[in-house]
Each structure stands twice: as structure tokens, then as C-alpha cells.
Amino acid sequence: MKVGDRHYHSIWLADDGWGVEIIDQTRLPHRFEVVRLETLADACRAISDMLVRGAPLIGATAAYGFCLGLRRDSSDQALLQIGEQLVRCRPTAVNLRWAVERMRLVLAPLPAETRVEAAYREAGRICGEDVATNEAIGRHGVELIRRIWEEKEKKTPVNILTHCNAGWLATVDWGTALAPVYRAVQEGIAVHVWVDETRPRNQGAHLTAWELAAHGIDHHLIVDNAGGHLMQHGMVDICIVGTDRTTASGDVCNKIGTYLKALAARDNNIPFYVALPGSTIDWTLTDGREIPIEERDQDEILRVWGREEGGDLTRVSIAPEQTPAANPAFDVTPAGLVTGLITERGICPASREGLAGLYPEEAGA
């Protein structure tokens, strides 16, 4: 999507054809910095330290991490070790495992000396498919927004609430939850987005707001606790969020705080949709409580990053020095609270039957 006048993807191959370039998302919105990855360790650090984040982009980075690792050693043993190292970087987003398994499956049968080239080809394919998938999510999801727009007789913008960042920065392009929003804007539908700040890492304030501002899309940043109030006062027409892992029965695991938004939406009869690519479905799980929830460093809660008036980036403490913090990074919204799942294959109920209808080959496997 757009950064200034240029069209960017969130990850791309450098001009030399082997280095990998990413946007350092820990520096946004204050600095736009491109970082070059040259080794498997670089890719692992980019994922664990969240220079890249968002389930689909984590998967894409892992695929390129595989390429970088294989440049050093493309033996059978390395193939296993690279995958294991990548999978350990972050536990919740299943796209990481999905990408690693896909790379292994393609590369394992090949002679070692041909693996590097094949790995780059496959990583490129994963990225290309991600763009097409998210574009399709946008095409299906926009119909929900259009329906509300027509119900409002096209008189006032459709108010969409979103949590965390499930925009183009979280994928290779387009985003999942924001793809229908971008599409709506392209089709001339008036939208306004309520952007949850998304403590503690503020992906809403730092990334979603930045993306929307760059595209001139009407939005307001709100604190995480404001959503329920806005819903009670008729100021939210629809919630659309992303997911890091969806069970075969439609439970969705997303950024911490998503569940509370789903509860408030249910209490206020507001449709609550989750947008996802097929690669985010974990067909091995039927109960969201089995999803591993990442526990991150307490520092993310106890200190906040910001820009001083002079322009320098700084970090300040916001709690007493002796206060410990607990930092679960994701929560699970049970399928019963989800109005529907927006996928690249269409929209379905958040249920085993709904998902099986769209992905019969996976559900039956």
C-alpha cells in the first residue's frame, strides 16, 4: 500500500536478489526505516522483537528466513534446525508453523545444492499468494460494509471498529481486517474507523492509525476501553478484527482485548466479524483454550515509547518501580461471539460446518 507516493509491500527481496528488506515496525509511526536481513538470526530477531509482526507477515518472514539459513547450510539436518529455530520465535500465530511446514515440504525432496534457489522461489510464491488472498478478503468483506452503507441510505459513513493492526503492515499487502476498508474506500463507500489503541504495544496507535492516515481514510484513535461506550451510543456499525490462529470450530485468537470487544458487540447487537486467510486456521485444534498464548516481557506494560516534542524517541516508566506486570499478548474469542469469518474464499459462520464448507479439502484431511 502507500507510503508517501510509493507503493510498498511490507517485505521484499533486495536488489541484489538475496537480501531481504522489511519496514522496522517498532519505529513507526515516528520513523520510516527499512532494515536489511542477511542471516537466519536476523530473520529470527525481526520476528521475536516484532520489527515484523501480524500473523501473515510473520509467516512470510519465516519463509525468507528459511532462504537465508539455507544459504549457509542446505543439508537435511539444517532444514530441520532452521525450521525449529524459526518456530520458536513466536508461539501464537500459526502462520509461522504453516510457512515452515510448507517450506520443508517443498525443499526436503530436493537435492541439497538446489534448495536455496527453490526456497527463494517458494518464499516469493508465499508472498504473492498472500497479496492475492488479502485482496480477495477485501472483495468479500466489502459487501458487509456496502450493505450497511445502503441501510444508512448512503447518508452517513459506516463506522467500523478495529483492534490491533490487521492492515497491510500485518500482511504482505492489503491486510486482513483492513482489506475490506481499503476496498470500500476505492469503491466510494464512506467509512470512518475507530482505532483501538491496543495496549501495551499500541499497534492501533502506531500502525493502524499510520496506515489509515497515509491513505487519507477518516479515523479516530480511541483508548482500548472506549469501544463499549461507543457501541452503546450507536456509534459503531460493525467490528472487524484479524486473528493469529483460528480453530477448526471457529474460535479465534487475536490480540489481547479482542474478546472484550466481542462481548460488548454481542451486548449491543453489533456484528463482529473476523477476517483471515486460510493459512491462519489451525485444523489440528477444535478448542480455542488449547492455543498457546504468548507471554511477553513485563517492560512492555511498565514503560511506554513515544516521541518527545523535540523529535527524539524516548521511553518512560508509568508504574511504581516495584510493581510487577503480567503481559498475555493474545486472547481467545469463542466462536459463539463471532458473527462470521471473512476469508479469501467467502464469508462463513464461525463454526466447524462453516469452515468445512469453504475448505473441504482441509476439513476432511
Ligand SMILES: CSC[C@@H](O)[C@@H](O)C(=O)COP(=O)(O)O
Ligand atoms: C492480519 S493480522 C491478524 C493478527 O496477527 C493481528 O490482529 C495481531 O493480533 C497481531 O499481533 P502482533 O502481536 O502485533 O503480531
